[in-house]
Amino acid sequence: MDDDWKRLALFAEVVRAGSLSAAARRLGISTSAVSQQLRVLEQAHGVTLLHRTTRKIAVTEAGARLADHCQAMVDAADRARQQLTLARDAPQGELRISAPVGFARHVAPALAPLLAAHPGLTLRLLVDDAMIDLVDARVDLALRAGRLADSTWVARRLCSFEMLLCAAPAYLARAGVPQAPADLLAHQWIGSGQALLLELSGATGTVERLRVEPRAMSNNQLSLQQLCVAGLGLTLAVRADVEDELRSGRLVPVLPGWRGPPIPVWAVTPQRDGQPAKVRHAAAAIERYLLTVPGAIVD
CATH class of the missing domain: 1.10.10.10 (Winged helix-like DNA-binding domain superfamily/Winged helix DNA-binding domain)
Structure with missing residues (x-):
């Protein structure tokens, strides 16, 4: 034939x-x-x-x-x-993007210029902290942070985000301000699981490792921030996620001379070759935007 x-x-x-x-x-x-x-x-x-x-x-x-x-x-x-x-x-058609709840706030400002320049391009944003299957959900581009599980998907590192300790002023007024990493063991914590392993690096290269048990837990990053703002304890947060709270004074840095390991940010796609223009342009636009976010680190 x-x-x-x-x-x-x-x-x-x-x-x-x-x-x-x-x-x-x-x-x-x-x-x-x-x-x-x-x-x-x-x-x-x-x-x-x-x-x-x-x-x-x-x-x-x-x-x-x-x-x-x-x-x-x-x-x-x-x-x-x-x-x-x-x-x-040329970017056109429906662009399906998956992003965690706390990260979705960056998608709109990152892609607004691209959508304005290409009227034939539409956006469907799927916001979920769960690691959904890209193929089943027909996702073109997923944004992920942290360590990725092994898979057949293709991941490209966009940047890394600075991690810092923070707390609400009301909590620190009640519980005291930590002066050294060892003081953190006496404080209440907010985290994503039963045990939180802290690895903090000082300005001189010194590394402190601590294990704390959170009093308040959530699998949702936005909820963790809200719990922290409510004064329930300390948390290790992505600076880009809490920048508004830091500027308004609802949260303040704790032990500002110490930082957690930077958290990598990835663009994940179902396949490596033959990426349509909408995916390539969207990934590039998001990367450009993220590098302007406070606390972003060029890898």
């Missing part, structure tokens, strides 16, 4: 070019190869399409009827190739 399609396309080119030799030049093959392929097409279907002489060709009645359909087939194939080119070069 594939060879038949090629011969039909070749026949359309011969009719359009007006001769076997002109068609051969356009296709970059020999005139004898064109003649041979047309003969195979005629023999396979038991119909004469062309009357050939040494100087010219004459299209038979059956050939004339077929030529219109063959040209329509070629035109449709050209339009299909144009769509592939557009998908490769």
Whole structure:
């Protein structure tokens, strides 16, 4: 069937070019190869399409009827190739992005210029802290933070975010302000699980490792921030996530000379090759925006 399609396309080119030799030049093959392929097409279907002489060709009645359909087939194939080119070069269609709840706030300002510049591009943002399956959810691009589990998905590191200790002023007024990492053991904590392992690096390169048990827990980063603002304890937070709270004074840094390990931010896609333009442009736009966020670190 594939060879038949090629011969039909070749026949359309011969009719359009007006001769076997002109068609051969356009296709970059020999005139004898064109003649041979047309003969195979005629023999396979038991119909004469062309009357050939040494100087010219004459299209038979059956050939004339077929030529219109063959040209329509070629035109449709050209339009299909144009769509592939557009998908490769111009952002369009629905862009499905998955992001954690705390991270979704960065998606709108990052992609607003891209959406404004490309009216044919639409956005569907799926916000969920759960690690959804990209293929099942038909996700084009997922934004992830932290250590990634092994998978067949493709991850590209966009940047890293600074991690800092913080607390509400009311909590520190009640419980006291830690002066050294060892003081943290006497405080209440907010975290994502039963045990929180802290690895803090000082300005001189000193590293302190502590294990604390949170009093308040959540698997949602936004909820952790709200619990911290409510004065329920200390937390180790992504600076970009709590920047507004720091500026307003609802949270303040604790032990500002100590930092947790930077948390990497990833763009994750289902496959490596053949990424459509909407995915490539979106990932680049998000990366550019993230590097302007307070606490972002270029990797």
